[in-house]
Amino acid sequence: MTSLTVASNATDIAGAVGTIASVVVGAAAIYWTYRANVPRRKAEYAVEITPLLKSTVSDVTVYRGQQRLTHPHTMTLTLINVGHGEFEASHFNDRPVEFALGSRIVAKLAEETGGNRRVPPADFNDDTFYVRPHVIHRGQKITYKLLLDGPHPAVTPRHSLNGDLHPAPWPTRLVKRWLVGVFLLVVCVGALATWAAANAKAEARSTIEAVVREAYQRGLHDGQQLCRRLPDHCTSNPAPDAVGGLPTGVGSPR
Numbered sequence: 001m002t003s004l005t006v007a008s009n010a011t012d013i014a015g016a017v018g019t020i021a022s023v024v025v026g027a028a029a030i031y032w033t034y035r036a037n038v039p040r041r042k043a044e045y046a047v048e049i050t051p052l053l054k055s056t057v058s059d060v061t062v063y064r065g066q067q068r069l070t071h072p073h074t075m076t077l078t079l080i081n082v083g084h085g086e087f088e089a090s091h092f093n094d095r096p097v098e099f100a101l102g103s104r105i106v107a108k109l110a111e112e113t114g115g116n117r118r119v120p121p122a123d124f125n126d127d128t129f130y131v132r133p134h135v136i137h138r139g140q141k142i143t144y145k146l147l148l149d150g151p152h153p154a155v156t157p158r159h160s161l162n163g164d165l166h167p168a169p170w171p172t173r174l175v176k177r178w179l180v181g182v183f184l185l186v187v188c189v190g191a192l193a194t195w196a197a198a199n200a201k202a203e204a205r206s207t208i209e210a211v212v213r214e215a216y217q218r219g220l221h222d223g224q225q226l227c228r229r230l231p232d233h234c235t236s237n238p239a240p241d242a243v244g245g246l247p248t249g250v251g252s253p254r
Contacts, residue, residue, distance in 0.1 A: 041091060041163025042083035043136065045099075047155050048076040049148075064106055064147065071151045074109070075101065077129065079142045083163060091162040092133035098158045099129040103150020110145040 052072040053060060062069040077099065081087060105124040113119045119142055120134035129146065136142070159165050 040084045041087055041161070042081075043087065043161070043163065043165050044080050044082050044168040045155070045157065045165065046078045046080075046168040048078075049153050050074045067106065067149075069106065069147075069149045071103070071149055072106075073103065073148045073150070073153050075146045075148055075153060077144045077146065077155070078168075079131065079136070080168065081136045081138055081140050083138065086138050087136040087161065087163060089133040089135060093160040093162065094133065095160045096130040096132045097161065097165065099131075100156040100158070101127050101129060101146070101148060101150075102152060102154040102156070103127055103148040105129060106147040106149050108144060109147055111143065113140060113142045115140065 050073060052062060052069075052074065062072045104127050108122065108124065111119045111122065115137075117137055117140055118134070120136060121132040122144060123130055123132070124146075127150070129144070157165055
């Protein structure tokens with residue numbers, strides 16, 4: 001007689017997991033191949049603005065050389081190449097990346113980068129800061145520190161790069177990305193669990209039907225053997241009432 005076990009269910013689930021894993025690995029291979037051959041150039045920028053005078057202070061005057069600064073601020077402007085490839089000088093299309101800062105630029109105080117790499121040349125005019133065409137390596141972080149004079153500094157970029165330039169994501173945006181990733185993972189796991197449960201239920205139903213059919217065929221065979229030995233005590237064999245169901249009088253004695 002057919003026995004009901006979990007081995008077949010486990011095999012089916014393992015097969016489904018293997019299929020899903022194969023699809024994921026294949027998709028990842030296609031993605032990495034595409035990324036290697038068609039690198040996406042993407043840079044992010046971030047700013048940190050620090051006022052040098054509090055608005056409540058009225059008896060302090062700040063000078064730089066002979067220049068009097070009425071609303072002095074320092075601004076740290078950071079550029080990061082977060083894409084898959086380098087920005088070459090040609091990717092600037094012969095135009096600098098411009099940052100309108102909303103306040104007069106008094107001086108460039110410092111500039112730095114890491115990894116023994118060169119900082120792209122930069123200059124300014126009035127309230128606009130220019131980053132000139134230069135190589136920006138993958139993962140390179142470039143920082144410029146500026147002295148501004150104006151009440152409300154703000155950054156507005158403009159560029160002609162062969163690539164993207166966006167504000168750096170704030171922590172809340174990073175948290176949202178992680179939450180979306182976790183949600184998608186939970187949905188995938190739930191879908192797999194639902195599929196496995198439905199498959200197990202269908203397998204159990206199929207096994208039970210097979211057991212019933214086998215029992216019916218065995219009973220029919222035993223009834224026919226009995227009728228051959230005792231033909232006067234048996235009725236005719238009617239057809240089953242339903243597919244897979246037992247007839248009302250198969251091989252039943254009178």
